[in-house]
Amino acid sequence: MQIVIGTFLSIVIISSLFSLVNCSIGLDDPCQITEKVLFKPAEISSCFDSLDYDQDRATKTIDTLQQIVSQYIFKDLSKDSGPPFNIQIDLDEELAQIAKTKYDNDFLMHQAINNVFKKLYDAHTMYHKPWCYSAMFFFKPFQIYAVQSPDGNDPIVKIKGPTLTDDWFIQQYKSAYGYDLNSYQDKVIKTIDSIPAWKHITEQSQDVWVSKDINARLNEYLFFDFHEIPLAYENIPDEFVELEIENDKTIKFPIVGYSMFSYTNSSDFHKNCLKGVLSSTRDFKKNIIRENANSKNLLPPKRILHEKLLTSLSTTKQQDDQEEIPEIQSKHSSKLATETKTKTGTETETEIVNIRENTMNSGELITILKKNYGISFKIYNETNLKSNSETLYGIIRIYNFAPDNVQGFKYQIEQIYDYLYQHNVEYLVIDLRNNGGGIIDLGYQLFYYIFGTEEYQDPKIGNYDFRHSDLHYEMFSKCALNEECLNEKDNFFSPKYWLDENEKGFDSNIWYFQGNNYTRGGNIHEYSSLVHDHVDLSWENTNELYYKPEKVIVLSDGRCGSTCAVFAAKILENKLAKTVTIGGKNDQNAQASAISFPGGEVEDNMFFLYQNYLFSSYGITLNTIYPNFYSDQQLTFAWREIYSMNNVDNGRKDKNSIKNEEILPLEFTFLPSDYRILNWDLENDDAIIPQTILYFNYVPTPTPTPTTTHQTNQKETAEPISKHYYILFISGVLTTILILLLIIIVFVFKLRKQSKSKTTHKLIFDVDGENEDGFGFSLETSSDSFQDKNDDEQSSIDNESQ
Numbered sequence: 001m002q003i004v005i006g007t008f009l010s011i012v013i014i015s016s017l018f019s020l021v022n023c024s025i026g027l028d029d030p031c032q033i034t035e036k037v038l039f040k041p042a043e044i045s046s047c048f049d050s051l052d053y054d055q056d057r058a059t060k061t062i063d064t065l066q067q068i069v070s071q072y073i074f075k076d077l078s079k080d081s082g083p084p085f086n087i088q089i090d091l092d093e094e095l096a097q098i099a100k101t102k103y104d105n106d107f108l109m110h111q112a113i114n115n116v117f118k119k120l121y122d123a124h125t126m127y128h129k130p131w132c133y134s135a136m137f138f139f140k141p142f143q144i145y146a147v148q149s150p151d152g153n154d155p156i157v158k159i160k161g162p163t164l165t166d167d168w169f170i171q172q173y174k175s176a177y178g179y180d181l182n183s184y185q186d187k188v189i190k191t192i193d194s195i196p197a198w199k200h201i202t203e204q205s206q207d208v209w210v211s212k213d214i215n216a217r218l219n220e221y222l223f224f225d226f227h228e229i230p231l232a233y234e235n236i237p238d239e240f241v242e243l244e245i246e247n248d249k250t251i252k253f254p255i256v257g258y259s260m261f262s263y264t265n266s267s268d269f270h271k272n273c274l275k276g277v278l279s280s281t282r283d284f285k286k287n288i289i290r291e292n293a294n295s296k297n298l299l300p301p302k303r304i305l306h307e308k309l310l311t312s313l314s315t316t317k318q319q320d321d322q323e324e325i326p327e328i329q330s331k332h333s334s335k336l337a338t339e340t341k342t343k344t345g346t347e348t349e350t351e352i353v354n355i356r357e358n359t360m361n362s363g364e365l366i367t368i369l370k371k372n373y374g375i376s377f378k379i380y381n382e383t384n385l386k387s388n389s390e391t392l393y394g395i396i397r398i399y400n401f402a403p404d405n406v407q408g409f410k411y412q413i414e415q416i417y418d419y420l421y422q423h424n425v426e427y428l429v430i431d432l433r434n435n436g437g438g439i440i441d442l443g444y445q446l447f448y449y450i451f452g453t454e455e456y457q458d459p460k461i462g463n464y465d466f467r468h469s470d471l472h473y474e475m476f477s478k479c480a481l482n483e484e485c486l487n488e489k490d491n492f493f494s495p496k497y498w499l500d501e502n503e504k505g506f507d508s509n510i511w512y513f514q515g516n517n518y519t520r521g522g523n524i525h526e527y528s529s530l531v532h533d534h535v536d537l538s539w540e541n542t543n544e545l546y547y548k549p550e551k552v553i554v555l556s557d558g559r560c561g562s563t564c565a566v567f568a569a570k571i572l573e574n575k576l577a578k579t580v581t582i583g584g585k586n587d588q589n590a591q592a593s594a595i596s597f598p599g600g601e602v603e604d605n606m607f608f609l610y611q612n613y614l615f616s617s618y619g620i621t622l623n624t625i626y627p628n629f630y631s632d633q634q635l636t637f638a639w640r641e642i643y644s645m646n647n648v649d650n651g652r653k654d655k656n657s658i659k660n661e662e663i664l665p666l667e668f669t670f671l672p673s674d675y676r677i678l679n680w681d682l683e684n685d686d687a688i689i690p691q692t693i694l695y696f697n698y699v700p701t702p703t704p705t706p707t708t709t710h711q712t713n714q715k716e717t718a719e720p721i722s723k724h725y726y727i728l729f730i731s732g733v734l735t736t737i738l739i740l741l742l743i744i745i746v747f748v749f750k751l752r753k754q755s756k757s758k759t760t761h762k763l764i765f766d767v768d769g770e771n772e773d774g775f776g777f778s779l780e781t782s783s784d785s786f787q788d789k790n791d792d793e794q795s796s797i798d799n800e801s802q
């Protein structure tokens with residue numbers, strides 16, 4: 001009898017368990033998605049499958065895209081850019097193709113659009129799926145890095161640590177799958193999905209879309225794309241990543257997903273995907289918040305998403321150190337010196353100097369100013385053990401040009417320069433690794449602060465033109481005729497926003513209409529005359545400390561984008577520093593670009609929607625506005641091109657000539673660094689900085705040595721997975737039971753939570769603009785960031801400066 005009861009009970013338990021499981025993992029309703037609960041790729045696939053492809057939506061989307069894309073400044077050039085990047089994509093044609101194709105579900109139609117934009121390799125230009133998809137991310141559990149192999153073979157790939165160092169994530173992953181992510185730190189990864197790890201990285205990084213330079217793409221893959229998969233523009237990944245780890249068997253680590261929003265059921269999810277056109281005041285209010293955040297911190301989708309994600313994962317604010325306490329943070333003893341080797345070379349080629357151990361020098365990396373306003377400052381204090389003399393190297397790291405407070409940025413630089421001056425620091429490293437740019441004017445101003453000797457005084461600011469378009473034509477004309485709009489100094493379309501090349505202001509938008517025809521990207525277009533934003537140009541290097549080119553190194557990992565790229569390009573082109581890049585392809589002869597996606601000013605369709613709203617508040621009706629998307633998807637794109645800062649007339653050879661096809665915008669220019677360090681531990685200052693400073697004293701060998709690249713044929717084959725099936729089976733069963741139990745707990749917890757509070761759908765645009773250092777940034781022209789209200793920061797400056 002007891003046995004019978006027992007059996008009966010367990011049947012009841014098991015069946016109720018299954019029904020719970022069904023609810024929880026979404027078999028009943030595949031779109032029951034709970035925020036802050038990890039899900040599997042298959043689960044989200046079945047949810048996405050529930051929203052059918054719809055021809056009408058596809059047509060509308062493509063139609064809207066094509067109209068907005070007509071504003072994409074590199075549209076013509078991207079059809080056939082020629083060397084060095086050879087971009088060949090006809091956006092109109094490819095988009096039209098999508099409109100003709102039938103997809104298995106709604107999501108895949110959007111993915112097809114993403115795949116088209118990816119081919120531009122332009123971090124400024126990307127389609128962003130509706131937020132029901134875009135607010136979801138998948139993660140491989142680990143971040144990775146690589147170091148040079150001592151035997152000259154492919155770099156050794158290692159585990160950096162958990163993808164999200166957030167306790168919540170590590171905990172969730174452990175309880176769901178049993179892996180303690182912290183315990184894999186620094187272990188060597190031999191294969192990834194049965195492919196030798198480095199080969200996998202090289203292959204996969206081809207598809208990273210944020211840079212036209214493959215070296216920067218490779219670094220970005222190591223740093224970001226390997227582990228983080230935002231559905232805003234990526235497809236749903238495989239269920240597992242299979243890693244063969246040193247001294248360990250091959251492990252299939254589940255790839256996990258996360259949603260920033262919760263959905264009760266499919267119809268709830270679909271409703272969010274098909275939100276309808278954003279047009280109400282309420283929508284715009286939300287947008288304005290985002291616009292404000294973006295006008296300082298114009299993030300492209302990738303980083304916006306990343307930041308949102310981090311904010312939503314962690315309730316505690318991430319650390320952006322606001323104190324300015326000089327303190328010693330790390331001690332480092334290094335053994336170094338140079339041994340020169342290799343390479344043929346014209347001046348412009350990247351040279352690799354191999355580092356060999358040497359005990360002559362030792363040094364310490366000392367943090368003088370912690371990261372503040374996107375800038376940190378360290379000193380490398382090198383002692384020559386033989387002569388007992390010491391040399392000081394200043395390391396200024398600029399994480400971005402998008403500080404919350406521009407004055408704070410400048411103040412930090414001034415403090416650094418005071419230090420450099422007072423301590424007689426002999427060498428300067430300008431560290432631009434992983435810098436996604438920001439405010440272009442600030443880029444110019446920093447350039448003139450650091451290099452503004454007499455020779456490089458002019459122009460102090462970049463002047464750009466606009467390609468004429470019907471929409472802008474209407475906006476610029478109507479704004480100038482409306483008193484309110486005209487006097488709105490901060491409105492982009494007001495004449496008061498602009499200054500001409502001689503710092504003269506305008507009463508009307510005559511500069512826009514006073515155009516000229518120029519051939520760019522193979523087509524003749526009409527362009528405005530050259531203007532820039534009204535900016536305060538009064539910033540000066542009061543120490544008058546200017547370093548000679550042989551005393552300055554620009555350090556990059558190729559991921560110096562947008563404003564950073566424009567800033568660095570000016571230094572490179574004028575040979576005002578040596579340039580060193582790290583990482584990239586493991587090829588002695590590979591040329592690595594120091595910069596990425598300089599692009600041009602970037603906007604998205606929301607900007608135009610917002611402007612339309614703003615114009616209607618002035619009582620202006622616009623006839624030529626672009627259609628809205630049917631839902632809340634977005635398109636970010638470059639819409640003003642930028643040429644080298646050396647081309648003071650923005651790419652025009654001769655203002656009266658329409659022949660200037662030879663000049664390419666910076667976006668399509670390859671600017672190789674002088675030297676390359678083969679180290680893919682991209683954020684490891686203790687390793688990177690001592691290697692970098694070696695190049696100060698390095699003199700290139702004039703004798704060209706032909707390099708023979710030894711092709712090591714990897715005969716590494718993936719080891720088969722453990723054959724102890726029964727162990728696998730038992731552990732599988734145990735894991736299943738564990739998972740089931742977990743699911744029950746989660747479910748019960750969720751039920752309790754739901755009964756307490758109804759799930760609210762937070763919407764999208766609540767970016768607070770507090771971006772961390774971000775790769776993937778934009779040219780931004782706002783000059784009024786001086787008024788940014790970050791009271792804490794402002795008061796700290798005030799206090800300090802008293």
Ligand SMILES: *[C@@H]1O[C@H](CO)[C@@H](O)[C@H](O)[C@H]1NC(C)=O
Nearest residue numbers: 263264265266267268269759
């Ligand atoms: C789906 O969820 C929405 C929002 O919570 C709710 O209003 C609706 O009744 C649900 N529909 C079904 C079929 O459960």
Ligand SMILES: *[C@@H]1O[C@H](CO)[C@@H](O)[C@H](O)[C@H]1NC(C)=O
Nearest residue numbers: 366379381382383390392423
């Ligand atoms: C550099 O190191 C030397 C010797 O260790 C020491 O005397 C000096 O104070 C250090 N300088 C700085 C700026 O830390």
Ligand SMILES: *[C@@H]1O[C@H](CO)[C@@H](O)[C@H](O)[C@H]1NC(C)=O
Nearest residue numbers: 514515516517518524525526
């Ligand atoms: C530019 O070319 C177009 C078409 O040929 C012409 O209509 C227009 O007047 C030209 N604009 C200027 C400023 O020369």
